[in-house]
Amino acid sequence: MSREDPDVIDSVEKAFRLLQSFSAxxxxMTVSSAAAATGLTRATARRILLTLQRLGFAETDGREFRLTAGVLRLGYGYLAALPFWEHAQPHMRALSDELREASSMATLDGGEIVYVARVPAPRSMSITLNVGSRLPAYPTSMGRVLLAALPDDELRSYLDTAELRRLTPHTTTDAGKLRAELRRVREQGYAVVDGEREEGVRSAAAPVRGSGGQVLAALNVSANAARVTLDELRDVFVPRLLETAEAISRDIAGLH
Amino acid sequence: MSREDPDVIDSVEKAFRLLQSFSAxxxxMTVSSAAAATGLTRATARRILLTLQRLGFAETDGREFRLTAGVLRLGYGYLAALPFWEHAQPHMRALSDELREASSMATLDGGEIVYVARVPAPRSMSITLNVGSRLPAYPTSMGRVLLAALPDDELRSYLDTAELRRLTPHTTTDAGKLRAELRRVREQGYAVVDGEREEGVRSAAAPVRGSGGQVLAALNVSANAARVTLDELRDVFVPRLLETAEAISRDIAGLH
Incomplete structure (x- = not known):
């Protein structure tokens, strides 16, 4: 990448690549396994790991390197700059309490949604998504709200290039059908998705707007299909979701 | 730094410094303001900002640069590698529901605690801490649980060097007193802090342990002092907190 663009610093790109190669x-990783995971040479992987260690982002027992909680600092500048997440949380907690289901908020990053806040469902013992979790945008209610808010040229580019994989028997994989659904989401002001990303999970999402009306994030409520019918999602959850998204939007407008 | 240590890559250190200079x-930031905030030259700040943009971590309107949700990827490798956070959340939600207060989990990073999970209090309209938030360890209940679990030499080094600032009239600022309190925390298996970081906020914390008994994180419940007396915190909250921390620890042990 840096060979083409002298403004891009090669070692920085490599360091971020290595940092992101840590996962569940x-x-x-040892120096060797980090090199194998990233395609870097062992010498480069070693220097980057030592740099990460020196900066407090990694620690080592002399053989293997692990990330430290220090890396959470790196995302924190983004979360701290969001005008809404901390004001949104009490509203999300109230919504989750009332509907007895999980509530989340996400923004768009490329073709993926990124969770910026989440309140798990009461009494749920399921393993949950958390801040920083990523999902493809097209089969999720929050993704559809965020895609529907894109400028036309960006949406066209997304639809032209996105790989719409069939994740369940219900996933919309046809770009034309997805475009039509996004138009509907834009008009009605919310999205409802029924088992398109994961069988048995239904969700509804609505936009959170800035003071100028621009969409800043999507707010959702998700539910187990065994507990909540599609009618209940539309008739009971969606109105409360819209009220909550509007309350958060008003709070944000009040900040200015 | 890199001049002293040839294994530390100078441009990587600078890129992380710049990334962390974004805040609420x-x-x-423009190139000039980024240079001013970090002490880098304008040319270096510009190249790093363009690199961050190219990697999807920043975006620009041509003048100012902002972080994107992409930076949350950088902390995600750490959270994903934690064996406990996703299993802990349902327990934290149940604890918060029962006690009607916020519950959090944190790990230690240097002399600071870093939030890795948080469930806000029901009906709370207060602005809350979130994943990635950092606080000094010494005046917080989670910090004391984590400090108490340090090996003796690390704890000694912390106590020798930490700056114990008076944040409220109740803050313990004497290293000898803090050492005695940490010994007590270690013996009793939990910490209680009353208004030492913030006037009017009480909290209790307990360790979450891995299958080998090592302390992985601290779990807490915090409460407004106007709602919850110190006696209630000790007699009602602490027993439920300890049960919850043990349930999470059992879940973690069950993973292996």
């Missing part, structure tokens, strides 16, 4: 499957 | 007070 690879929580600890 | 500085959500958007």
């Amino acid at each position: 499957e690879r929580p600890a | 007070e500085r959500p958007a």
Whole structure:
């Protein structure tokens, strides 16, 4: 990448690549395994790991390296700059309490949604998504709200290039059908998705807007299909969701 | 730094420094303001900002740069590698529901605690801390649980160097007193802090342990002092907190 663009610093790109190669499957890596995971040379992987260690982002037992809680600092500048997440949380908690289901908020990053806040469902013992979790945008209610808010040229570019994989028998994989659904989401002001990302999970999402009306994030409520019918989602959840999204939007407008 | 240590890559250190200079007070920066905030030259700040943009971590209107949701990816490798956070959340939600107060989980990073999970209080309209938020360890209940679990030499080094600032009239600022309190925390298996970080906020914390008994994180419940007396915190909250921390620890042990 840097060979084409002298303004892009090669070692920085490599360091971020290595940092992102840590995962649930690879929580600890030796120099060799880090090199293998990233395609970097062992010498480069070693220097980057030592740099990360020196900066407090990694620690080592002399053989394997792990990330430290210090890396959470790196995302924090973004969350702290969001005008809404901290004001949104009490509203999300109230919504979750009332509907007895999880409520989340996400923004768009490329073709993926990124969770910026989440309140788990009461009494739920399921493993949940959390801040920083990512999902493809097209089969999720929050993704559809955020895609529907894109400028036309960006949406066209997304639809032209996105790989719409069939994740369940219900996933919309046809770009034309997705475009029509996004138009509907834009008009009605919310999205409802029924088992398109995960069988048995239904959700509804609505936009959270800034003082100028621009969409800043999507707010959702998700529910187990065994507990909540599609009619209940539309007739009971959606109105409360819209009220909550509007309350959060008003709070944000009040900040200015 | 890199001049002293040839293994530390100078441009990587600078890129992380710049990334961390974005904040709630500085959500958007020009090349000049980024240079001023970090002490980098304008040319270096510009190249790093363009690199961050190219990597999807920043965006620009041509003048100002802002972070994107992409930076949340950087902390996600750490959270994903934690064996406990996703299993802990349902327990935290249940604890928060029962006690009607916020519950959080944190790990230690240097002399600071870093929030890795949080469930806000029901009906609370207060602005809350969130994942990635940082606080000094010494005046917080979670910080004391985590400090109490440090190996003796690390704890000694912390106590020798930490700056114990008076944040409220109740803050313990004497290293000897803090050491005695940490010994007590270690013996009794939990910490109670009353208004030492913030006037009017009481909290209790307990350790979450891995299958080998090592302390992985601290779990807390915090409460407004106007709602919850110190006796109630000790007699009602602490027993439920300990049960919850043990349930989470059992879940973690069950993972192996």
